[in-house]
Amino acid sequence: RLQKLCEWEMGAAVAQALTLQCPNHEDLDRRPAAFQTLYTAGHRVELAATRLGPGLPGFQAYHTSVAVDDVEYAFSGEGITSGPGLISHRHLPDAPPTVTYMGLTSLSGDELLKNLGQLFKKGTYDLLRKNCNSFSDCALFFLLDSRLDPNLRCLEQLGHMTDKRAGIIQKITGGDYRPNKHADGFTVDDSIKYINKIKSSSKFGFK
Numbered sequence: 592r593l594q595k596l597c598e599w600e601m602g603a604a605v606a607q608a609l610t611l612q613c614p615n616h617e618d619l620d621r622r623p624a625a626f627q628t629l630y631t632a633g634h635r636v637e638l639a640a641t642r643l644g645p646g647l648p649g650f651q652a653y654h655t656s657v658a659v660d661d662v663e664y665a666f667s668g669e670g671i672t673s674g675p676g677l678i679s680h681r682h683l684p685d686a687p688p689t690v691t692y693m694g695l696t697s698l699s700g701d702e703l704l705k706n707l708g709q710l711f712k713k714g715t716y717d718l719l720r721k722n723c724n725s726f727s728d729c730a731l732f733f734l735l736d737s738r739l740d741p742n743l744r745c746l747e748q749l750g751h752m753t754d755k756r757a758g759i760i761q762k763i764t765g766g767d768y769r770p771n772k773h774a775d776g777f778t779v780d781d782s783i784k785y786i787n788k789i790k791s792s793s794k795f796g797f798k
Contacts, residue, residue, distance in 0.1 A: 634659050634696050634699055634700070637658040637690050638691045639658060639663070640650045643683070653745070655727040656677065659688050660699075661675065662674065663675070664726075666722070693735060694737070716771065718768055719724060719746055724746060727739050
């Protein structure tokens with residue numbers, strides 16, 4: 592009971608801090624999902640991050656996923672997968688991941704799957720342009736109106752490099768990277784705008 596009380600208080604504090612953490616938060620015309628935990632029981636949200644490879648000077652790639660009430664949600668070629676524990680990290684050489692408590696939300700993992708499933712379909716994964724970090728960024732915004740630390744999104748930064756940096760990209764990916772045409776047109780920024788729009792609808796009750 593004491594633990595739940597502490598988590599509730601931490602969730603309230605995180606919700607208050609989100610007004611500073613979320614870019615363009617002043618543009619929201621609704622209450623953030625985290626604030627709803629002041630009135631209803633909240634779902635615990637955690638971020639898991641594991642390093643990928645040795646990294647380069649000024650560059651370190653990561654695999655990330657989001658957990659809601661100890662159920663992991665991750666994005667891969669299979670689309671959004673979910674399950675107990677942090678299964679998507681277990682096969683990585685640098686596992687176990689670093690797990691960070693992000694806050695409490697009134698939105699459930701099922702709602703996350705339902706609303707982000709159309710954005711992150713099976714077969715649309717692209718290592719550089721639409722990857723696990725793209726999903727984690729959108730998931731955090733959906734659940735908490737927060738964003739993924741840019742330092743964890745180096746792979747996406749590679750996706751914006753010019754052709755003269757192609758050698759670096761091939762070195763990081765072991766020469767196996769091939770653009771996925773099914774990821775064409777995807778951007779995290781557009782996805783964030785879409786998520787904000789659906790969360791501003793009456794069914795979410797955040798007005």
